[in-house]
Amino acid sequence: MFDFRTRRKFILYTIMTILFIIFFFPLLYMISTSLTPNEDLILQNMSTIRAFFPSEIGLKNFSDVFQRMPFGRFLFNSLFIVSTTILLGLVVNSMMAFGLARFNFKGRNLIISTVLALMIIPFEAIAVPLLLITNRLGWLDSYQVQIIPFIANPFYIFLLYQFFINFPKELEEAAIIDGANWYQIYYKVAMPLSKPVLASVAILHFLMQWRRFLWPLMVTRGPSYRPLTVAMQVFFGEYPRLWGDIMAYVAMMTLPVVILFVILQDRYVSTVARSGIK
Template structure:
């Protein structure tokens, strides 16, 4: 187990160590040696260059705020929309319910590339090209998130619904006061999975944005990598700063994530 952890953590440490070296020749000379793992004494010039936008034109914080706005909007709106859709599919009985559940499962396996062109034409027709809404609205409804909530809501005893109805509660009140509060593990899991997916999203933002005003970190990082002169210290600093928020998010909600996996039966 320790060996597996070392294998997975070693690239992260190499990235951190490289980002703390200010001499490009030193980085290239030590790349294939054990000295690549030794970042001391640390040089913070690479992080200063990335954060201030030195040589790039736009500070890292600009792309970070863009990404936070996009991902945060998708996660918050997605939790509400997907949980309500899943609650209706799991607790209500209506004609066509089975077909809708099957459609949700089918959409999970449909690759995004198959929808990219129709979505692009729709965004262009709405006049949303080069905007935040073009990167948010198409991804609020998320089939896999609906499926996770559906699996969880299906396991809630129906006696709770009946007891709430006896007390005069509506379906909306049952959802808001009973189903949603006890689904916190699933909410945490959906938040983590959607954050991972859209924080690292590259193809779609590249298609619908032109300049840095609306671009997220993933597209900015690709542009940064390809901009001469290429300094590996700056590149690794940019990459680490981009990955750091996701590491913090996962470590903060790890307990909820593991609990949701156990409760929803996703272990296989």
């Protein structure tokens, strides 16, 4: 007979393992299907446990994806759009936050309240007029239409502002005595000290931009500027669906990010905590 402690542990582990299976099987299914080179075998196995242990294994689906579409181009588009937005966003948002937190000037409170109010506006509420604006600017089907509107972000400004406002004044006063100007204080004192919060902002920005779907769907046409999320549309119009190829595409898009976040998980966990209410 188990004692109370062992029984409790047993129950907890059982529940956690069942949940583990629920959370993990779709991804495992994606991986095993992507590695099944034979489309008939995929359809034959699709409803059984054998789907997870295909009798044939190969990378044919992956090479198919590269052959049938410019996958490398889509990957580059996604990476370029995401990384440019994050880098410019870190600079622009932290400068704004630093300015609001470290200076007193007329209109400061108005700007702060405006930034807070803007946090309520979801992207979907401005997508339609933004489509009109970017169309008038002649930006449709380009990189900038997917980058420039998403650089400044009120929520990230707010997160950084909260950090800078608690930043001890003595540090910058010491820097000023040493002859530093405000740009040097921002760049050499404030930036290095705010690495954790900058990392959080970068993570949130990454997730937002990497997963973006509605906007690139509306503003891109051909393959030239399409990110991975929207380029996947090619598969949706085809019948019968080639599930092996689809899964290979999805796996290549998903797994690197999953692995990255598993490695950076402590940072991710603290980022989510920061984005929630304290």
